[in-house]
Amino acid sequence: MGAAGYIAYDLVSDRENEPKATEQTDGMPVGTPSAKPTPVKPRPSATKPVVKPTAKPTVKPTVKPTTPKPPPLPVSKPAQAAALAKTFVTHLNANRPEAAGALACAEAKDFVPALIGNLVAPPTQLTVGRATQAPNIVVFQLSGRTKGKAASGVVLIEIVGSPCVKVVQVTTFG
Numbered sequence: 001m002g003a004a005g006y007i008a009y010d011l012v013s014d015r016e017n018e019p020k021a022t023e024q025t026d027g028m029p030v031g032t033p034s035a036k037p038t039p040v041k042p043r044p045s046a047t048k049p050v051v052k053p054t055a056k057p058t059v060k061p062t063v064k065p066t067t068p069k070p071p072p073l074p075v076s077k078p079a080q081a082a083a084l085a086k087t088f089v090t091h092l093n094a095n096r097p098e099a100a101g102a103l104a105c106a107e108a109k110d111f112v113p114a115l116i117g118n119l120v121a122p123p124t125q126l127t128v129g130r131a132t133q134a135p136n137i138v139v140f141q142l143s144g145r146t147k148g149k150a151a152s153g154v155v156l157i158e159i160v161g162s163p164c165v166k167v168v169q170v171t172t173f174g
Contacts, residue, residue, distance in 0.1 A: 077138075077159040078131070078133055078138055078159070080159070080163045081131075081138040081157040081159050082128070082131060082138070082140070084103060084157055084164070084165070085128050085131075085138075085140040085157055087103065088100050088103050088168075089126050089127065089128050089155070092116065092124050092126055095122045097113065097116045097117060098113070100113075100116055101116055103164060103165045104164060105158050105164035105165065105166050108164075108165065108166055108167065111167070112165055112166075112167065112168060115167070115168050119153070119170040119171075120146045120147075120170055121147045123145065123148060124145065125144045126142050126145070126146060126151065127142070127144050128140050128141075128142065129141035129142065129143055136159060136160045137156050137157065137158055137166065138156075138157045138159055139154050139157075140154065140155050141153075141154060142154060146170060146172060147172055149172040149173065149174050150172065150173055150174045151170050151171065151173070152170070152171060152173075153168065153169045153170035153171055154168070154169050155167075155168045155169075156168075
């Protein structure tokens, strides 16, 4: 330790009767040392200081003003019929005749599955085409292949109440 360290220690020590390093034994101050004080470097420690976490900041939820969503626009009966026709043909193409037959109207529950069994068989790749609308029915053109042959036909979707399949007709040729 340099002279500055000794003097600092001497100034802060709790000795009442002993003379300080800055005093002579007769009570008179000692002159300032001629050398500049040596800066004291901190000694490296083996452990790093541990930083204690402070209290977690509390996050207050922000309240966003809710704006009511407008009710969905009603889907038109022809649009519902188009969606039903596509679903029906998707079931036929996937060889799910029971699922396709489940879309039949109540009065055609026995008739439509029988038509499907006679008119459509794998491999089937039908597509829904042009639609023609009458007051209570939408007729969709079908084209593609079934039973390994070219095919065309129609599916009639009744739009009174909940849309349903009224009848299907598919003709193969070639």
